[in-house]
Amino acid sequence: MAAAVASSDSVSIPSVNKAWVYSEYGKSADVLKFDPNVPVPEIKEDQVLIKVVAASLNPVDFKRMLGYFKDSDSSPPTVPGYDVAGVVVKVGSRVTKFKVGDEVYGDLNEKALDKPKKIGSLAEYTAAEERVLALKPKNLSFVEAASLPLAIETAYEGLERVEFSAGKSILVLGGAGGVGTHVIQLAKHMFGASKVAATASTKKLDPLRSLGADLAIDYTKENFEDLPEKFDVVYDAVGQSDRALKAVKEGGKVVTIVGPVTPPAIIFILTSTGTILEKLKPYLESGKVKPVLDPTGPYPFSKTVEAFAYLETSRAAGKVVVYPIP
Numbered sequence: 001m002a003a004a005v006a007s008s009d010s011v012s013i014p015s016v017n018k019a020w021v022y023s024e025y026g027k028s029a030d031v032l033k034f035d036p037n038v039p040v041p042e043i044k045e046d047q048v049l050i051k052v053v054a055a056s057l058n059p060v061d062f063k064r065m066l067g068y069f070k071d072s073d074s075s076p077p078t079v080p081g082y083d084v085a086g087v088v089v090k091v092g093s094r095v096t097k098f099k100v101g102d103e104v105y106g107d108l109n110e111k112a113l114d115k116p117k118k119i120g121s122l123a124e125y126t127a128a129e130e131r132v133l134a135l136k137p138k139n140l141s142f143v144e145a146a147s148l149p150l151a152i153e154t155a156y157e158g159l160e161r162v163e164f165s166a167g168k169s170i171l172v173l174g175g176a177g178g179v180g181t182h183v184i185q186l187a188k189h190m191f192g193a194s195k196v197a198a199t200a201s202t203k204k205l206d207p208l209r210s211l212g213a214d215l216a217i218d219y220t221k222e223n224f225e226d227l228p229e230k231f232d233v234v235y236d237a238v239g240q241s242d243r244a245l246k247a248v249k250e251g252g253k254v255v256t257i258v259g260p261v262t263p264p265a266i267i268f269i270l271t272s273t274g275t276i277l278e279k280l281k282p283y284l285e286s287g288k289v290k291p292v293l294d295p296t297g298p299y300p301f302s303k304t305v306e307a308f309a310y311l312e313t314s315r316a317a318g319k320v321v322v323y324p325i326p
C-alpha cells in the first residue's frame with residue numbers, strides 16, 4: 001500500500017501511482033507497460049501537481065516512443081502524454097495563478113522536442129509549470145478539454161506565424177486531423193477567413209464542412225495544387241510543403257508543421273503556453289470553436305496501448321483521448 005502524504009490543503013497524495021511507462025524506445029506501442037508503482041513527481045516552485053482526469057494523445061507521443069528525437073529527448077523510462085486535463089492538488093511556492101481544487105488543462109511540455117518531461121499525462125498524477133496551463137472552460141468536460149491543448153495551440157501559432165487575418169483565404173492540408181480540425185475552425189470563426197478549403201479522404205468531407213470549411217477537397221480524387229483557385233495561405237499539417245507552394249497566390253504564405261520543409265514555406269515547432277488557451281477561452285465558451293473527438297474514443301486507461309496503435313494509423317478523425325484515468 002502506497003504511503004500517502006497530505007498537502008497543505010489536506011488533499012491526500014500518494015507517493016506512488018499508476019502509470020503507463022516505456023523503459024526503452026521501440027517499434028510500436030507494445031513497449032508501453034502498465035506500472036502501478038511509479039513515483040508521484042515532486043513539484044518545483046513554479047509547478048502544480050495535477051490529479052489527471054483525462055489525457056489526449058498526439059503524434060509526437062508515438063514519434064518520441066519510437067526514438068525519432070532521442071538526441072534531444074529526456075532518457076527513458078518515460079511516462080508519455082503531453083496533453084492533460086485534471087484538478088490541481090498541490091501548488092509550488094511561486095505559483096500565483098492556480099490553487100488547490102482548480103480544474104486546469106494544458107500541454108505539459110513547453111518545448112515539444114527539447115527534454116520533454118519524463119512523467120507525462122498517462123498517469124494518475126503529473127506535474128506542470130503554471131505557465132503552460134489554463135483554467136478549464138466550465139462548459140467543456142475533462143475529455144473535451146484534454147483533447148485541445150497541443151493541437152489547438154499549434155493551429156493558432158501557425159496562423160499567427162503567417163499573420164493570418166480577416167478577409168484572407170486559406171487551404172488546410174490534413175483538415176480532419178487533430179491540428180487541421182482546429183485550423184479550419186480558428187481560421188473561419190476567430191480570424192474571419194474569407195474562404196476555408198481543406199483536404200481529407202472521401203468519408204471525412206462532411207465533417208470538414210460542418211467545422212466551417214467552404215470547400216472540402218477529396219485528396220484521393222483530386223490534387224489540390226491542380227485547382228485553378230489559389231490561396232493566400234496554405235497550412236500544411238501533412239508534410240506536403242513542396243506541393244503546397246503550388247497552391248498559394250503570388251505573395252502568399254505556406255506554413256508547415258511536418259518536415260522536411262521546402263522554402264520559402266516556413267516550419268515551426270509549437271511552444272506550449274497557457275496564454276493561447278486563455279485567448280481562445282471566449283471562442284470555446286461560446287461554442288464557436290469546438291473540441292473534435294475521434295468517435296472510437298475515449299479509450300479507458302486500460303486500453304492506452306490500443307489508443308496509441310490507433311493514433312499511429314494516421315486515420316484519427318479529431319483527437320484520441322484516454323479517459324477515465326483512475
Ligand SMILES: NC(=O)c1ccc[n+]([C@@H]2O[C@H](COP(=O)([O-])OP(=O)(O)OC[C@H]3O[C@@H](n4cnc5c(N)ncnc54)[C@H](OP(=O)(O)O)[C@@H]3O)[C@@H](O)[C@H]2O)c1
Pocket residue numbers: 058059060112150151154173174175176177178179180199200201202204219237238256257258268269270311314315316317318
Ligand atoms: N510542428 C509542430 O509543432 C507540430 C504540432 C502538432 C502536430 N505536428 C505534426 O503534424 C502532423 C499532424 O498532426 P495531427 O495531430 O493533426 O495528426 P492526426 O490527428 O493523427 O492526423 C490524422 C489525420 O490526418 C489525415 N491525413 C493523413 N494523410 C493525409 C493526406 N495525405 N491528406 C490529407 N489528410 C491526411 C487523416 O485523414 P484521412 O483519414 O482522411 O486521410 C486523419 O484524419 C503530425 O505529423 C504531427 O506530428 C507538428
